[in-house]
Amino acid sequence: MASIGEHGGDDVRKRLRALGLRPTRQRVALAELLTTGEHRHLSAEDVYAEARNAGIRLAYTTVYNILHQFTAAGLLREVVVEPGRTWFDTNTGPHLHLLDEESGTLQDYPIDPKSLHLLNELTLDDDLEIADVDIMVRVRRKPGRD
Amino acid sequence: MASIGEHGGDDVRKRLRALGLRPTRQRVALAELLTTGEHRHLSAEDVYAEARNAGIRLAYTTVYNILHQFTAAGLLREVVVEPGRTWFDTNTGPHLHLLDEESGTLQDYPIDPKSLHLLNELTLDDDLEIADVDIMVRVRRKPGRD
DNA sequence: GTAACTGCAAAACTTTTGCAACCAG
DNA sequence: CTGGTTGCAAAAGTTTTGCAGTTAC
Numbered sequence A, B: 001m002a003s004i005g006e007h008g009g010d011d012v013r014k015r016l017r018a019l020g021l022r023p024t025r026q027r028v029a030l031a032e033l034l035t036t037g038e039h040r041h042l043s044a045e046d047v048y049a050e051a052r053n054a055g056i057r058l059a060y061t062t063v064y065n066i067l068h069q070f071t072a073a074g075l076l077r078e079v080v081v082e083p084g085r086t087w088f089d090t091n092t093g094p095h096l097h098l099l100d101e102e103s104g105t106l107q108d109y110p111i112d113p114k115s116l117h118l119l120n121e122l123t124l125d126d127d128l129e130i131a132d133v134d135i136m137v138r139v140r141r142k143p144g145r146d
Numbered sequence C: 001g002t003a004a005c006t007g008c009a010a011a012a013c014t015t016t017t018g019c020a021a022c023c024a025g
Numbered sequence D: 001c002t003g004g005t006t007g008c009a010a011a012a013g014t015t016t017t018g019c020a021g022t023t024a025c
Helices: A010-018 A025-035 A044-053 A060-073 A117-121 B010-018 B025-035 B044-053 B060-073 B117-121
Strands: A077-082 A085-089 A095-100 A105-110 A128-141 B077-082 B085-089 B095-100 B105-110 B128-141
Touching: A010 A025, A025 A044, A025 A060, A044 A060, A044 A085, A060 A085, A077 A128, A077 B077, B010 B025, B025 B044, B025 B060, B044 B060, B044 B085, B060 B085
Parallel strands: A095 A128, B095 B128
Antiparallel strands: A077 A085, A095 A105, A128 B128, B077 B085, B095 B105
């Protein structure tokens, strides 16, 4: 594990600054929390709870502020599944989402961007360009004998 | 224009019944409203307002109930763009969505399902199958000279 | 010192719930 | 009749706002 210790996080600070974000105590703490370990899907509430558990003192409002700033900066991706169910995805690489509607489970599935052949053929207005593509595959248990 | 007149809607009634939905006054009226004319993206509020303007008396709750029932029955598609921004799409054919984040505008773009080559290669659990696929292409105005 | 940022409480929104009244078959 | 539907008001949930106080540089 890299040296993201007690008083560490110098690299995080640099990265934040490069994104035009002042490395405040709260932003550094959340950035470390969110970029450490496996990729995850977290609700704002999840992030708040985890932060508090980790001993980070910060307000709920601040969690929202920072999550949105991180999303705008490309550190996170926002995934809206249903109204009132927003996930922040720590995986910003090319992937699609598998949603099991029965359980509400969201799963990443890596894809080769080149396979999105279709997107190169979209006819857009001349002054428009593709900023991002979200693909959600809704899966269900096969019907039949239970 | 087909005969969807004052006291008409017999075909609508049949269609609703075929879907297992009792053709109540409210359901018939909304089904006519939503299946007439061009395809559109409507919020629950839009539908409520349009219905009232058209002289249909019904409750906000009922609009939600019916929109969800229609969605489950395949008469509509639900599109969630951001938390607190759900659209009901009257176009149930194969298409993707272009979202201009600046303006919040959502636009349909027809696609050939066969071009979704990628989806045939997804490795899913044996008891799972694809129920539906939502593709959202976020577009933005090209940066550069203003 | 100053602009950027945070924290708190309240507000704003959309969507859901519970239950009595109503209607279709 | 009888269960499926509707309507109303109230509740639930998430996300946003306004503004005073704090912090980064």
